[in-house]
Amino acid sequence: MTPSVHEHGGFRVGWGRQMKVSWKSLPTVLLEDEILDKAFSRAKKAADRVEDQDRTFRVRKQLSRMVQTSADVISTQLLETVNSWPSLDQSAQFDLALIDACVGCDEYRHHLSNLQWAANQVMKVSSQNAKKITRTARTELMHEARKEAYGRISSIVGQVSKSLLWLNEARETLKKLPTVDQSLPVIVVCGAPNVGKSAFISALSTGNMEVNHYPFTTKQIHVGHFTHRRLPYQMVDTPGLLDRPMVERNAIEMQAIAALENIGSLVLFLIDKSEQCGTPLHEQMHLLEDVRSLLGDTPTIVVTSKADLIQPRPSNWDEVKNTENEWRNAGSIGTPKLPLLFDSEQIVTMSAIENVGLDSMRLEIIRLVNQEWATDPLQLPDGWHRE
Numbered sequence: 001m002t003p004s005v006h007e008h009g010g011f012r013v014g015w016g017r018q019m020k021v022s023w024k025s026l027p028t029v030l031l032e033d034e035i036l037d038k039a040f041s042r043a044k045k046a047a048d049r050v051e052d053q054d055r056t057f058r059v060r061k062q063l064s065r066m067v068q069t070s071a072d073v074i075s076t077q078l079l080e081t082v083n084s085w086p087s088l089d090q091s092a093q094f095d096l097a098l099i100d101a102c103v104g105c106d107e108y109r110h111h112l113s114n115l116q117w118a119a120n121q122v123m124k125v126s127s128q129n130a131k132k133i134t135r136t137a138r139t140e141l142m143h144e145a146r147k148e149a150y151g152r153i154s155s156i157v158g159q160v161s162k163s164l165l166w167l168n169e170a171r172e173t174l175k176k177l178p179t180v181d182q183s184l185p186v187i188v189v190c191g192a193p194n195v196g197k198s199a200f201i202s203a204l205s206t207g208n209m210e211v212n213h214y215p216f217t218t219k220q221i222h223v224g225h226f227t228h229r230r231l232p233y234q235m236v237d238t239p240g241l242l243d244r245p246m247v248e249r250n251a252i253e254m255q256a257i258a259a260l261e262n263i264g265s266l267v268l269f270l271i272d273k274s275e276q277c278g279t280p281l282h283e284q285m286h287l288l289e290d291v292r293s294l295l296g297d298t299p300t301i302v303v304t305s306k307a308d309l310i311q312p313r314p315s316n317w318d319e320v321k322n323t324e325n326e327w328r329n330a331g332s333i334g335t336p337k338l339p340l341l342f343d344s345e346q347i348v349t350m351s352a353i354e355n356v357g358l359d360s361m362r363l364e365i366i367r368l369v370n371q372e373w374a375t376d377p378l379q380l381p382d383g384w385h386r387e
Ligand SMILES: Nc1nc2c(ncn2[C@@H]2O[C@H](COP(=O)(O)OP(=O)(O)OP(=O)(O)O)[C@@H](O)[C@H]2O)c(=O)[nH]1
Pocket: 191, 192, 193, 194, 195, 196, 197, 198, 199, 200, 219, 239, 240, 305, 306, 307, 308, 309, 350, 351, 352, 353, 354
């Protein structure tokens, strides 16, 4: 069964209930040959360390060590992979939707359970053949049992070689996905291409931005954050995801979009009225309607970008610029209501390039997100009751 991203409706993640997935730290998945080479060479070294004056005893010890060591190495290797990959049952919906869109949840489960199976089989072979080796006094039978064990172990690993390959490739894909901690506020930034989404995220971010990709767009996705009162606010870019008409999007993209519905505490839609971005204003407005219908309940605020290009400049440009400077010089303390920068149509605006209107907007975002959180019963900490 493929989990549908719509299955849980408006489910939001509460504090710390689900694991944060860190794809970047997934260890490499060794392939069939690499696993066998590693196992058999370790097994050989283990056998070489055996010392015994009695030839029969020595051979017995050496061969049973070879069987046991190689099986141990393989099953440990396979189980480490199984255990280091996030369990889908415990994954947040955003991650589930991305996994499903990018590599497929069913396959993900299937290939990991294949490795689990192989790990068990290999251990069974090891114990059966180790017994054969210890129960005989004839060294040629011992050698036979060792050989048979190696053959059966190789064949088991061979049977999961496709799974190893699949997981190896899936890791490459998943590594490029953005990591978003859904127990913390997330601001989804969207708008037509080139309206200044990345510049906005970068201007509001403290520290480094994470640069990621969705496998279905060549554009980079930025994840940035700022911290207020020790709480990180994450900002996620959506390039290439929302900037085309609905009908042109494929199922995979729709799933990724559906995932975005669930992570955002707030959606910021950027409009470039200068049209320097290359998309005419009326098309940007169509896109806004699309985004509003796609992202449903999440509060959406519209912001005009590139305020420095607006002619004449917004009437309260100097006031906003000065107040923000004063606030910064005084140490950026608290969450005061600084005057927002407005364009001639009274839409909030900012300039990422000249850094005007950004601090006041940041403070407004903080207020909006906290308001939203305080009124969303599903966001209550553990132990609180829902109406
Ligand atoms: N004058 C001015 N230019 C800006 C501002 N913000 C962004 N730009 C310019 O607009 C262009 C696009 O900016 P990006 O931040 O890459 O836009 P984007 O929305 O992330 O673009 P995609 O990721 O391709 O969808 C760049 O050349 C920026 O320098 C701004 O506040 N003022």
